[in-house]
Amino acid sequence: METTQFGKHIRRLRKKAGLPLRELASKAGMSAGAISSIERQQSSPTLATMQRILQALNMDFSQFFSSQQAIDETPVFPLANMQIAEDAFRKYTFLFPQRDDVQFEMVAESISPLEKKKSEWEVHHCDVGGVMISGKKAKLEIKDQGEWLLSQGDAFYIVAEVRHRLVNLSEEPIQLISVYYPPRY
Numbered sequence: 001m002e003t004t005q006f007g008k009h010i011r012r013l014r015k016k017a018g019l020p021l022r023e024l025a026s027k028a029g030m031s032a033g034a035i036s037s038i039e040r041q042q043s044s045p046t047l048a049t050m051q052r053i054l055q056a057l058n059m060d061f062s063q064f065f066s067s068q069q070a071i072d073e074t075p076v077f078p079l080a081n082m083q084i085a086e087d088a089f090r091k092y093t094f095l096f097p098q099r100d101d102v103q104f105e106m107v108a109e110s111i112s113p114l115e116k117k118k119s120e121w122e123v124h125h126c127d128v129g130g131v132m133i134s135g136k137k138a139k140l141e142i143k144d145q146g147e148w149l150l151s152q153g154d155a156f157y158i159v160a161e162v163r164h165r166l167v168n169l170s171e172e173p174i175q176l177i178s179v180y181y182p183p184r185y
Helices: 003-016 021-028 032-039 047-056 061-065 113-117
Strands: 083-086 090-094 105-111 127-134 138-142 146-150 155-158 164-168 174-181
Touching: 003 032, 021 032, 021 047, 032 047, 047 061, 047 083, 061 083, 061 090, 138 155
Parallel strands: none
Antiparallel strands: 083 090, 090 105, 105 174, 127 155, 127 174, 138 146, 138 164
16 A cells, blocks of 8 residues: 555544544644644655554554455465555565464564654564664664664564664665564554
8 A cells, every 4th residue: 555545544444433533643642733634645654653543543554454355374475465564764564464373473674774864763562573684784772771783683672662763874775574472463
């Protein structure tokens, strides 16, 4: 789904949940004007902003992007069937579909070097671990705990409910594989 379609879908979900615009905005920690602008496709939200809105709707990226098609029980997940969410700075590829027999969520992430000045804080309601599979240098910041440098091959682990962000410090994109447990869906 293109980010331009995100606003239309958010509006449908908000109305289906019976949430007034201001209530969704309050739950997401945003202004009603910002939500309205997204719903009317006048602005394109970042992935971090999308995540805050989805959490306010009690859903996650997997639920939001999940296909309505029946998913068979195959152990192979073709790239063509994977859901992708992206903005100007990040691209998330959800490697596994939402399925009862899949006990964790795995995401391939790409972070642009252009994001340095706009990196947003994130909070997940699950533990997240990952490995930097390509790129030269990144900085993991955990609010009130510290900062750590990551290079290709380095791994990280963040417990649930901890405010954090990962900033690309190099001049090329970095690639990560992240695992969320339990899955956010």
